Amino acid sequence: MRDEIHQFIDKLHDEELHKMYWIETIMHNQIQFKKNLEHKGVLISVLSDANDESEKIINRWDNTFAQNVCDVIREAIHYDQFRWHIFSYEQQACLMGEEARTAFDDIAKDVIYVMYQRSPEVYMYKNAKDLTADIFDHEQDIYLFDREFTWTYVNTHESMCGPYFYKVK
Structure with a gap:
């Protein structure tokens, strides 16, 4: 080879x-x-495409974390290009920067989902309890969230945007 x-x-x-x-x-x-x-110690698995599991999870992310953002606003902020625009365009209240990093570090996260903006794949990270925000500093347009969809942490490709942390109220 x-x-x-x-x-x-x-x-x-x-x-x-x-x-x-x-x-x-x-x-x-x-x-x-x-x-x-x-x-x-993190166990990484790619979710199955056989039953559209990844697509369902991506759609649920949209329906959970961007539910308050109407289609007109989504189009105006180019949501289809970057989901995190709901945070950078301040359409969804969230923690930013160091506050976001601290919130991610402090939240319980034994099992989380991970997805990237331009990928149809969703990963499951098990034994993720010790993961901290700094581990994802070089990952671009990455979305991390719990299996219950109660919070999400986003690291962008833009140094002046993010990271963001949003918790469903």
């Missing part, structure tokens, strides 16, 4: 090689992130 990869890479032009470097860097960071979580 390594020989085949090396042969493939040897045939790339500089521009293509540059792109491959960044793709590999992203993949490496994802693998390291997952290994770090597993080293902390």
